[in-house]
Amino acid sequence: MSDRSGKFAGDDPFEIARAWLAEAEETEINDPNAMALATVDQSGLPNVRMVLLKSIGADSFVFYTNYESAKGAEIAASGKAALVLHWKSLRRQIRVRGTVTREDGPEADAYFASRSLKSRLGAWASKQSQPLGSRADLMAEVARVTAAKGPNPPRPAYWGGFRIAPVEIEFWADGAFRLHDRFVWRRETHENAWEITRLSP
Ligand SMILES: Cc1cc2nc3c(=O)[nH]c(=O)nc-3n(C[C@H](O)[C@H](O)[C@H](O)COP(=O)(O)O)c2cc1C
Ligand code: PXP
Known part of the structure; x- marks a missing residue:
């Protein structure tokens, strides 16, 4: 019971x-x-x-x-x-x-697509958990992927x-x-x- x-x-x-x-x-x-x-x-x-x-x-x-x-x-x-x-x-x-x-699969694609553009680009720019030289290095990578990936980046x-x-x-x-x-x-x-x-x- x-x-x-x-x-x-x-x-x-x-x-x-x-x-x-x-x-x-x-x-x-x-x-x-x-x-x-x-x-x-x-x-x-x-x-x-x-x-x-x-x-x-x-x-x-x-x-x-x-x-x-x-x-x-x-x-x-x-x-x-x-x-x-x-x-x-x-x-x-x-x-x-x-x-x-x-x-x-598709659920992950849909979730990624629902995130803000900056968060999607952040996922492209960040090698999560790897050593990073400086904040400036990260922002340079954000600028690079922003130019390279366009307005609708796919899920990495x-x-x-x-x-x-x-x-x-x-x-x-x-x-x-x-x-x-x-x-x-x-x-x-x-x-x-x-x-x-x-x-x-
Ligand atoms: C409130 C909060 C929510 C978080 N959510 C996520 C998340 O959903 N996914 C993620 O990758 N990291 C998230 N993070 C960052 C993680 O805590 C962590 O720093 C990062 O994922 C790297 O962890 P790892 O080196 O153990 O893989 C979050 C941090 C906080 C404080
Ligand atoms: C690095 C990272 N990835 C993913 C997430 C998940 O949240 P969201 O998809 O809403 O950005 C978080 C939340 O803090 C995060 O820090």
Whole structure:
């Protein structure tokens, strides 16, 4: 018997995540879709940085980045990642762990095309995570690609989405005196049904 209700109601964790994000969009001062993305490098050393969650699909969480960045190399090597969304205004968090595939088809093209021209040119100009001599070098590269790419630059092959397909999703909501509510959805593989468990705070 589960005593889940209210903000935890429903059996589809992606629907709950979408509902919580929609609430956060009303209450956060900026970037309600900001999430910390964790990966591990080849030696097993964890790495973490913020990225923006751009969609919650039927079975996945999608963000966009440079495939040749540190995170891109770490995901390519491990095929795995974790993320956490935290909303101070709601006092809630969502944690996700899973396997990662590239989203580099029409959805990525459409997302890239939706970005401002300057952001698209920035993606062309920046060798993300590589050493950079100076800000002036970066701006010179922006000027070069602006002249070279014209008003409608295509999506670079090295820039696109990553789709995290969870095997674990935990919803956490603040409770009085640290007696928080936690529910985790777990499945051994993506083919298995979810098992839902309440966890101690
Ligand atoms: C709020 C916030 C959102 C960010 N969103 C993204 C993003 O969606 N994609 C991205 O590539 N970098 C994003 N960044 C920059 C990353 O945190 C990071 O500096 C960059 O991706 C390089 O990370 P890496 O060297 O680990 O690959 C964001 C930074 C902040 C603070
Ligand atoms: C380098 C970089 N790429 C991509 C993004 C994703 O956001 P957007 O597509 O909205 O620019 C960000 C957000 O800060 C970013 O810093």
